């Protein structure tokens with residue numbers, strides 16, 4: 185029980201480098217993706233990767249793009265929605 189609580193605290197502390205919980209706003213994510221993920225290279229196409237593959241990519245490059253956890257959640261939501269089409 186204590187170990188589980190400690191693990192939860194650790195996850196919460198790591199949260200600022202990660203992706204926020206809760207429902208994403210994909211339309212906000214699309215705008216963010218187009219504005220911020222095009223800073224260093226051409227935009228990747230959402231269907232270049234499977235929905236599950238986008239999560240580590242957004243964690244890695246969302247940090248490059250200076251996105252907060254909510255922004256990453258929204259971008260990931262949009263990418264996964266498009267990738268699943």
Ligand code: HEC
Pocket residue numbers: 217220221222223224225228241242245246248249259
């Ligand atoms: C600060 C610059 C920068 C920003 C901003 C950026 N990227 Fe990248 N991205 C790179 C670089 C550099 C590479 C090539 C990395 C390599 O070849 O190892 C890359 C490669 C990629 C790749 C190819 C796969 C890979 O890992 O090499 C994908 C997909 C990608 N970026 C997605 C994104 C997304 C999504 C965003 C927005 C959340 C984003 N990038 C924002 C610099 C950036």
